[in-house]
Amino acid sequence: MGGLKTGVKSAASRSVKVVRGWPAVPLWIVGRRLGVPCLGGQANVGGTRRNVTARALVLVALVAATLALGVGIVHTLAQQSTPPAAPTAPAAAGDTAHPDQNAPQGKTPTIKATVELVNVPFTALNKRGLPVIDLNKEDFQVFEDGVEQTITHFERETSTPLRIGMIVDTSNSARPKLQYEKESASEFVFVALRNGGTKNQAFLQTFDATSSIVQDFTNDPEALNEKIQDLKPGGGKALYDAIYSACRDKMRKSGPPEEMRRILVVLSDGLDVQSQHTLDQTISMARMTETMIYTVGTAAYGYTNTGDKLLEDLSEQTGGYASFPLRETPGSDLESGYLSHGQIGETSQNKGLGVETGKFSAERLMHLADALQAIGRNLDEQYLISYRPMRDALDGTYRTIKVVTPRRGVSLRWKPGYFATATE
Numbered sequence: 001m002g003g004l005k006t007g008v009k010s011a012a013s014r015s016v017k018v019v020r021g022w023p024a025v026p027l028w029i030v031g032r033r034l035g036v037p038c039l040g041g042q043a044n045v046g047g048t049r050r051n052v053t054a055r056a057l058v059l060v061a062l063v064a065a066t067l068a069l070g071v072g073i074v075h076t077l078a079q080q081s082t083p084p085a086a087p088t089a090p091a092a093a094g095d096t097a098h099p100d101q102n103a104p105q106g107k108t109p110t111i112k113a114t115v116e117l118v119n120v121p122f123t124a125l126n127k128r129g130l131p132v133i134d135l136n137k138e139d140f141q142v143f144e145d146g147v148e149q150t151i152t153h154f155e156r157e158t159s160t161p162l163r164i165g166m167i168v169d170t171s172n173s174a175r176p177k178l179q180y181e182k183e184s185a186s187e188f189v190f191v192a193l194r195n196g197g198t199k200n201q202a203f204l205q206t207f208d209a210t211s212s213i214v215q216d217f218t219n220d221p222e223a224l225n226e227k228i229q230d231l232k233p234g235g236g237k238a239l240y241d242a243i244y245s246a247c248r249d250k251m252r253k254s255g256p257p258e259e260m261r262r263i264l265v266v267l268s269d270g271l272d273v274q275s276q277h278t279l280d281q282t283i284s285m286a287r288m289t290e291t292m293i294y295t296v297g298t299a300a301y302g303y304t305n306t307g308d309k310l311l312e313d314l315s316e317q318t319g320g321y322a323s324f325p326l327r328e329t330p331g332s333d334l335e336s337g338y339l340s341h342g343q344i345g346e347t348s349q350n351k352g353l354g355v356e357t358g359k360f361s362a363e364r365l366m367h368l369a370d371a372l373q374a375i376g377r378n379l380d381e382q383y384l385i386s387y388r389p390m391r392d393a394l395d396g397t398y399r400t401i402k403v404v405t406p407r408r409g410v411s412l413r414w415k416p417g418y419f420a421t422a423t424e
Contacts, residue, residue: 116388116392117152117386117387118144118149118258118386118387118388118401119160119384119386120142120384120385120386120401120403120414120415121158121261121382121383121415122319122383122384122385122403122415123381123383123413123414124383124405124407124410124411124412125378125410125411125412125413126409126411127409127411129374131377131381132407132410133156133157133381135156135410137154137385139405139406139407140154140383140385140403140404140405141403141404142385142387142402143402143403143404144387144390144391144399144400144401145391145399146400146402147391149387149388149389149390150387150388151386151387152386152387153384153385153386154383154385154386155383155384155385156383157380157381157382157383158261158382158383158384160259160261160384161198161200161201161259161260161261162192162200162202162260162261162263163200163217163251163254163255163262163263164192164200164201164263164265165202165205165250165251165263165265165291166188166202166203166204166224166267167205167206167207167211167246167264167265167266167267167268168182168185168204168206168207168228168231168267169206169207169208169237169239169266169267169268169269169298170206170231170232170233170234171234171236171237172208172233172234172235172236173237173271174233174268177368178231178232178233180365180366180368180369181267181298182228182231183369184267184368184369184371184372185204185228185267185372186225186228186229187372187373188369188372189202189221189224189228190221190225191373191376192376192379193219193220193221193224198219200219201219202218202224203217203250204224204227204228205246205250206231206242207237207238207239207241207242208233208235208236208237209234209235209237209238209274210236210238211241211245211246213250214230214231215227217254236273237271237272237273237274238272238273238274238276239271239272239275240272240275240277240278240279240281240282241274241275241276241277243264243266243285243286243293243314244277244281244282244285246264247264247286247288247289247291248285248289251264251289251291252288252289257289257290257418261292261379262289262290262291262292263292263293263294263320263379264286264291264292264293264320265294266294266296266311266314267368268296268297268298268307269298269299269305269307270295270297270299270307270308270309270310270311271306271307271310272310279310279313279314282314283313283314283318286314286318287317287318287398287416287417287419290418291318292319292320292415293315293318293319293320294315294320294321294322294375295311295315295320295321295322295323296322296324296325296372296375297311297323297324297326298326298368299324300326301326301327308322308324318415318416319414319415319416320413323371323374323375325367325368325370325371326367326368393420394420394421394422395420396419396421397420398417398419398420399417399420400417401414401415401416401417401418
């Protein structure tokens, strides 16, 4: 019996050592708690071998139960002592390292790969240059790269919002007429922005040797007028750079071209002596940003000005038009010719207008305001047609557009084309 007792104690001792950090429990205490007498104490010497065997079996059972109880307690304590795992933070928007976490479940992100809709604003004019506003959808055909397209939408006097850039020449050559340019530009912005009651917006940019944005996009004509009245002449002349940067930095970022009309209005004599960009590069940037350029020539009356042809090229190749209000005689409309030096001899009218010396007259300079007002009317009375191109791939190519009408005596001016690239 003594050997059995010793063996039991050894087994119990070894079993307790298995559980790290759990205190050893004497077997006699366990026996007393479970109602088994003499467990771990003195054996009953008067008992039989069968009783000893039974007690041994009970002892083994108690040891096993003790071990199981200890393991269960340790496991429970281990669960309680281990801190809960921190919740996983949601992926930040735009997490490129885990793109699958960003995409909503059940939805697959898509990339626009086709041209869905092309909007073409255009103006219809009669022989006197006045808008024709009674045409219908059936009066027009539209072609892309020579292939006729199906017109899906048509608007007369479209309400599509305007994004207008007013570019004013403030070089030394503009000094004699700058005050008239300022007054004309001020009247124009009040008309174009309808005293702020419109979705149209405009910005003001000036140029001499360099160009600068004087007033960013706004629909407040008072803010623009204040900046216009503060303009002062400088030196140098970089017209192409001014137009190029206006298209690249302002028009391209003004919103989707299918949701608005992008217009530049340029007051200048068309001369350029300092630009880093060429005329072709400037026209290409205007086309890339789908910007129509309207130019108002301000060269002195009576002299041949090479800049006039450049202004015409800028306008005609971008869908706008060029006007030369200083060519007009008092009382004439915008489509009549002009009297150059020596054309009608030494008449008092010719001298009085300063024609023979190329000087400006107040009456003639007032035509600047008329020219800008004419641009405003044309923009208000533009048509808009839309179509879904048959060739709809965004392949980066330039697509030419042509709008025609069978109506006699009507000329059209339209956006000449677009680049099939994704909208920025």
